[in-house]
Amino acid sequence: MTNKTYNADLSRRHFFSKAAAAAGMAVAPGVFLRQVHARPAEQAATSEQRWGILIDTNKCAKGCDSCVTACMDENGWGRADASEDKSGPHQKAQWIRKVTIKDKQTGHVQSLPLMCQHCENPPCVDVCPTGASMKRADGIVLVDKHICIGCRYCMMACPYKARSFVHEDLEDQKVVAPRGKGTVESCTMCVHRVDKDGTPACVEACNADNHNAMYFGDLKDPNSEISRQLKDYGGEQLRADLGLNTGVRYQGL
Numbered sequence: 001m002t003n004k005t006y007n008a009d010l011s012r013r014h015f016f017s018k019a020a021a022a023a024g025m026a027v028a029p030g031v032f033l034r035q036v037h038a039r040p041a042e043q044a045a046t047s048e049q050r051w052g053i054l055i056d057t058n059k060c061a062k063g064c065d066s067c068v069t070a071c072m073d074e075n076g077w078g079r080a081d082a083s084e085d086k087s088g089p090h091q092k093a094q095w096i097r098k099v100t101i102k103d104k105q106t107g108h109v110q111s112l113p114l115m116c117q118h119c120e121n122p123p124c125v126d127v128c129p130t131g132a133s134m135k136r137a138d139g140i141v142l143v144d145k146h147i148c149i150g151c152r153y154c155m156m157a158c159p160y161k162a163r164s165f166v167h168e169d170l171e172d173q174k175v176v177a178p179r180g181k182g183t184v185e186s187c188t189m190c191v192h193r194v195d196k197d198g199t200p201a202c203v204e205a206c207n208a209d210n211h212n213a214m215y216f217g218d219l220k221d222p223n224s225e226i227s228r229q230l231k232d233y234g235g236e237q238l239r240a241d242l243g244l245n246t247g248v249r250y251q252g253l
């Protein structure tokens, strides 16, 4: 990693040490503001919250990849002009991807974004030999690039294929999302935004495009928009049979 990257990583660590809470609020039919309830910036992430994302597959538009593009822009992976040009299609980073699924019996087709599911019981953390793969108290699962040795055990352990390995030197990285050759990475739930009372870029982009298929908020707050949606309309975990208790849930499956 370059000095620039290393410094950025330290900055990111500083972000990790801060925390905030968020909830949703309807301001008009079909229009939602993701309002945030801040807490002191110096206060560490706490288990009083558990951040989650709810995806309504009935609203997720086929052919739309605004969430993917927004994640690329926000976190600096997958850009056409990026330095990551020596890696093959199956080697390039993919923090979030659109998946199309078809019910074999009914023929019903659904489109949904798939990213790190921020498991409560994450196998990626269980197998990591260095502690680089970690879960914060508020449920966000991250990789500490300082101590990741690139063994990729976590990639093999993740049932959602949510992690990528950086194969080459990178340039022009985002300060909020430092990346490094030889380390593993995945969706951070835009922790740098969450810790500053913000909303993940994918959720923001989906709402900006008026699809409103994604909700972000505190699963432990019964009054948050995400909790109310789950209470009123339900929400499923992908591969719930694995018992990972994912922080990302889906409606309409």
Ligand code: SF4
Binding pocket: 115, 116, 117, 118, 119, 122, 123, 124, 125, 141, 157, 158, 159, 160, 161, 162, 163, 186, 244
């Ligand atoms: S989805 Fe994969 S990378 Fe994310 S927490 Fe679960 S096991 Fe870890």
Ligand code: SF4
Binding pocket: 127, 128, 129, 130, 131, 132, 133, 143, 147, 148, 149, 150, 151, 152, 153, 154, 155, 183, 184
């Ligand atoms: S690749 Fe890094 S984060 Fe993943 S298991 Fe190995 S040391 Fe841990």
